[in-house]
Amino acid sequence: MALPRLRIAGEWFADDRGCRHILRGVNLGGDCKLPYPDGGTHLPTDFSDHRDVSFIGRPFPLEEADEHFGRLKRWGFNCLRLLTSWEAVEHGGPSQYD
Numbered sequence: 001m002a003l004p005r006l007r008i009a010g011e012w013f014a015d016d017r018g019c020r021h022i023l024r025g026v027n028l029g030g031d032c033k034l035p036y037p038d039g040g041t042h043l044p045t046d047f048s049d050h051r052d053v054s055f056i057g058r059p060f061p062l063e064e065a066d067e068h069f070g071r072l073k074r075w076g077f078n079c080l081r082l083l084t085s086w087e088a089v090e091h092g093g094p095s096q097y098d
Contacts (some may be wrong), residue, residue, distance in 0.1 A: 003078055025079040026072060029059020059083075 004015040012020040012097070060068055091098055 023079045024077050025081050028078050028080045028082055 003021065006013040006015055008014075008019055009018070013023060014020050048083070
Protein backbone atom coordinates (compact mmCIF):
# COMPACT_ATOMS: atom_id res chain seq x y z
CA MET A 1 0.00 0.00 0.00
CA ALA A 2 1.37 3.40 -0.96
CA LEU A 3 1.63 6.24 1.51
CA PRO A 4 -0.97 8.97 1.03
CA ARG A 5 0.14 12.45 0.09
CA LEU A 6 1.71 13.96 3.22
CA ARG A 7 2.11 17.48 4.53
CA ILE A 8 3.93 18.99 7.49
CA ALA A 9 1.68 19.43 10.53
CA GLY A 10 3.75 20.94 13.32
CA GLU A 11 6.35 18.29 14.17
CA TRP A 12 4.60 15.53 12.19
CA PHE A 13 3.96 14.30 8.69
CA ALA A 14 0.19 14.10 8.29
CA ASP A 15 -2.24 13.08 5.56
CA ASP A 16 -5.37 14.97 4.48
CA ARG A 17 -7.41 13.25 7.21
CA GLY A 18 -4.97 14.44 9.89
CA CYS A 19 -3.49 11.01 10.54
CA ARG A 20 0.16 11.21 11.58
CA HIS A 21 2.78 9.14 9.76
CA ILE A 22 6.27 8.07 10.69
CA LEU A 23 8.59 7.64 7.74
CA ARG A 24 10.83 4.61 8.03
CA GLY A 25 13.42 5.05 5.33
CA VAL A 26 16.61 3.52 4.18
CA ASN A 27 19.30 4.60 1.73
CA LEU A 28 18.84 2.79 -1.54
CA GLY A 29 22.26 1.43 -2.48
CA GLY A 30 25.38 2.99 -1.04
CA ASP A 31 27.35 2.15 -4.16
CA CYS A 32 24.85 3.73 -6.57
CA LYS A 33 26.86 6.96 -6.50
CA LEU A 34 29.71 5.12 -8.19
CA PRO A 35 29.92 4.23 -11.90
CA TYR A 36 29.09 0.71 -13.01
CA PRO A 37 30.75 -1.79 -13.09
CA ASP A 38 34.20 -0.73 -11.90
CA GLY A 39 33.64 2.36 -9.75
CA GLY A 40 35.05 2.54 -6.28
CA THR A 41 36.26 5.12 -3.81
CA HIS A 42 39.44 3.09 -3.32
CA LEU A 43 40.51 3.77 -6.93
CA PRO A 44 42.52 6.93 -7.61
CA THR A 45 41.11 8.96 -10.50
CA ASP A 46 41.43 12.34 -12.17
CA PHE A 47 37.80 12.08 -13.42
CA SER A 48 38.95 12.39 -17.04
CA ASP A 49 36.64 9.49 -17.95
CA HIS A 50 33.47 11.28 -16.80
CA ARG A 51 31.95 11.12 -20.31
CA ASP A 52 32.45 7.35 -20.56
CA VAL A 53 31.03 6.10 -17.27
CA SER A 54 27.57 4.65 -16.82
CA PHE A 55 25.22 4.44 -13.87
CA ILE A 56 22.81 2.09 -15.63
CA GLY A 57 22.26 -0.92 -13.38
CA ARG A 58 22.69 1.10 -10.19
CA PRO A 59 21.67 0.52 -7.47
CA PHE A 60 20.50 -2.82 -8.93
CA PRO A 61 19.33 -4.12 -12.31
CA LEU A 62 15.77 -3.08 -13.13
CA GLU A 63 14.61 -6.69 -13.40
CA GLU A 64 15.52 -7.16 -9.69
CA ALA A 65 13.50 -4.12 -8.48
CA ASP A 66 10.40 -6.04 -7.34
CA GLU A 67 12.55 -8.42 -5.30
CA HIS A 68 14.44 -5.61 -3.55
CA PHE A 69 11.40 -3.38 -2.96
CA GLY A 70 9.41 -6.34 -1.62
CA ARG A 71 12.18 -7.18 0.84
CA LEU A 72 12.34 -3.58 2.08
CA LYS A 73 8.57 -3.51 2.54
CA ARG A 74 8.63 -6.79 4.51
CA TRP A 75 11.32 -5.28 6.77
CA GLY A 76 8.95 -2.41 7.59
CA PHE A 77 10.36 0.40 5.46
CA ASN A 78 7.81 2.72 3.86
CA CYS A 79 10.05 5.21 2.05
CA LEU A 80 13.45 5.39 0.35
CA ARG A 81 16.25 7.90 0.38
CA LEU A 82 17.61 8.01 -3.15
CA LEU A 83 21.33 8.68 -3.35
CA THR A 84 22.27 10.60 -6.45
CA SER A 85 25.48 12.11 -7.68
CA TRP A 86 25.43 14.83 -10.29
CA GLU A 87 27.68 12.71 -12.52
CA ALA A 88 24.93 10.09 -12.65
CA VAL A 89 22.43 12.63 -13.97
CA GLU A 90 24.60 14.73 -16.27
CA HIS A 91 27.78 12.69 -16.74
CA GLY A 92 28.13 13.51 -20.44
CA GLY A 93 28.49 17.20 -19.67
CA PRO A 94 26.22 20.18 -19.01
CA SER A 95 22.64 19.63 -20.21
CA GLN A 96 23.41 16.07 -21.40
CA TYR A 97 21.11 14.03 -19.21
CA ASP A 98 21.22 10.26 -18.69
